[in-house]
Structure formats: structure tokens, C-alpha cells
Amino acid sequence: MPIRDISVGRAEEAAHPETLKQALAEFISTLIFVFAGEGSGMAFAKLTAGAAATPAGLVAASVAHAFALFVAVSVGANISGGHVNPAVTFGAFIGGNISLLRGIVYWIAQLAGSSVACLLLKFATGGLETSAFALSADVTVWNALVFEIVMTFGLVYTVYATAIDHKRGNLGIIAPIAIGFIVGANILVGGAFTGASMNPAVSFGPALVSWTWNNHWVYWVGPLIGGGLAGVIYETIFIHHEPASADYQRLSA
Template structure:
């Protein structure tokens, strides 16, 4: 932990998570709120097409932010993704904690700013996640687990540095996975696969009804994806001692150039 704490690159990465998360939340939730404005004569404003619009906004926004800061922080932008990479032994406990704090702060700040920008909207919930009518707690939790599972599985597969068959864009693939998760979950829960995003809306709107689902679901989905990928689909050969070193000190190659070369970070770059 001490070695990471002293590195400039580490703190640049934490700041990158905060800034990218803030932009992601403002753009994506701003898009979700936009269809509440009355548009006279707009014959395309159906519920299904609104879902597509919002899903694409979330997916494209995350892909753009991943491309922008992926070489600095890895562009996790989601506590569930950070947890998955932690369990996959790709980051340290200290980095995971600081990333999650930065992500939550970024989401809260962006939602608060968006609250002021959209203050004239009637019944403005700021993109609050909630169970749809007729969906019980178990069903909502299951949807969140599945939607997050496929996202974290995509992140682990596209950023696996052992692969040499990746010729496309990892940020784009992950963005499409985010869009897919939203297409699945919006009608059931509003899609809470990002706990920090859910926290921002709940905190600013002061509504924590069933909020636990949007933490427990993504955590279970991300953790199960990581364990299945790491121990069943693509097992790693590192032993427990090597894993403990990563959890306590981080990946060695991330800081081998004294933290001054941004190209040392490869978490979100295809090999």
C-alpha cells in the first residue's frame, strides 16, 4: 500500500476515475432525463425507442470515457468492475478502495450538478433506480446479477493480457456490453449495474427505497463473473502468495517506471 500511496501515477489514476465518472454520469443520466421534455409532433418517442436511446447513451458514454482515461486508470468507472478486477487479482485492495470512493464521489457530484440543470423538469427523479410495478425483490436482484455478470465477464475477457487474439477495441466492446445490460434491465429495475451511479441518484433525490438491491446485485454479479472466469474459463497459474502480493502492493509492472510513464498502465488496452 505504501508503494502505491507515494506514486504520482496512482493519484492521477484516482483523479481520472473521479473526472471520467462525473462526465459519464452527467451525459448518460442527462440523456435519460431528456425524454421527459414534451416534444410536439415527435412520433418516434415510444417507450421502446426511449430505452434504446438511453441504453446507447450509457454504452457510448462508457466507451468514450474508457478510451479517454483507460491508459491512466484502467477506466473501471463502476464499483462492480473494480471488485471483479480485485478478485481477479489485477489491482490492490488500496487501489480498489480509492477507486470506489472516487467513483461514488464523481457520481454524486455529477448528479447534484444535473439536478440544478434539470430543476425545471416535473417529477424529476434524477434517473433513480426502482423496481418496476409487478417486479418483486428477488426478480429485481436476479436481473441486476445477470446484467452485471455479463458486463464484468466482458471486461475481464477483453482486458486479459494473456490473449493475443484481440484485434478490436476493448472500450467499444465494453460500451456495447453496458448498452446490452441496459436494454435488458431498464424495464425491470431501471438498470442499476453501476452501484455508484445508483448511489448518486438515490442520495441527491433522497430516496433509498430498495437501494440495497443496486449494491448487492452488481456485487454478486461482478464477483461471480470474476471467480468463474479466473478459476474455470481461463484459470491463472499464479499461487496464493503472488495474489497476496498484488492485493497488498499492486501489479509490479504498473509502477516499474517510477509512475511517470502513462504507458505502463495496460488494464484497458488490448494486447
């Protein structure tokens, strides 16, 4: 079971130069992703006089997030694993692929990257609001929770299958493409209901800068449950605990 491989890590690990380098990579990757994703919504709203919540706006958000995540994962993959998402980090932790202390450092970097991206957007756009994620009308918090659990499960399961699993073969560039595509597809499914976050960092930055926290817990609880379930299921059923891939050996060292 993956639970046997869960590691808290050593105290000195959090301040180790390699950990800090990986955290910086996560900060930059998350900043790139949120700046492009959140910024695309702000740009669409500006060009359409606030009509971002339209079918065209949904497609634009899907494409922008898919492209941006493909790049963000690619540029971070060889340094930090390219998590760009606390739910991915949590799923990797549950599967024993990263220690708790290193995961916390990743979380701090990801949240900081998202917050800085939103601050930069607010400044660069002359004070436009970085809109926080919100539930659509007639969508309850329980509806939203299920959406976020299922969508994030699909995302983290894809990460395991294409990036973490040592049996994945030479997928190379396919991993970040697949990860970007599943996020883009999920936005087309869930965007009209919850905004389709799948990523607590993506939700945190806009909420912090706009200081809007309505139902914010949904965008943490849902993705963490979905990511954790994906980690447990993939590690338990599909990975036979042979030597981990080089990328993730480095993460859990």
C-alpha cells in the first residue's frame, strides 16, 4: 500500500539548497500558469465588455489554461517535477513520492507564485479585478465539491500515468501535453458550474488579491480529496513498487 511509503522527511530537508531550487521552479511555473490563465479571462472580459461568462469565454479559458499548463509543467519538470498545483503535490505525497516537508515547501511556493501573478495582473491592467472562483447560480457547495473532486482526480491520475509511473516508457513531451489537455477538457465540463479550478493555488491567488473568500473551502477540499484518491488508487493498483523514476527519486530523496 502507498501509505507505507509516506515520509515526513528530515527537518533540514526544508532548507536544503536542492529543495529551495525546486521551490523556486514551482513558484515560477505557477506564476507563469496563473498569469496566463487568469489574465486570459481578464483580457476576454475587457474585450467583450464583461462578457467572460459566455460559451466563447469558456472555450478561451480552456485553451489558455491548457496551453499555459503545458508550458508550466514542461519548464518545471526537470527541476521540481512540474507539479504547479498543491493537489498534485498532495497526491504525490499520499503515494509516497514526495516527503511531507518538501511538499509543504512546494505548497508555499505555489501559493506565492499564484498571489504574485495576480498582483502583477492587477498592476499591469490598471487595477482590474482578479476575479475569484465562484459557484454559478443554482450550484450548491455539494454539487461543486463533487465537480472539483472528479475533475482533480482525472488530473492527478493523468499526472501519475504520464509523469510519475516508472513504467510509463519514453513519453517525453506527451506528459505535459496530456496534463494540459485534461485541464482544458475539464474546464469545458466544469467551468460553467464551479469555474473548474482543480488547483487550490489557482483559486488562492485571485481570492487573496480581490479578498473574496465565498465558498473558498470548496476549492481546497475538493481538489485535495480528488488528488489524494488518485494517488492512492494509482499507487495501490497500478504501481508495483519497483524503483521509482529518476525524476521522482530526486523528489523523495
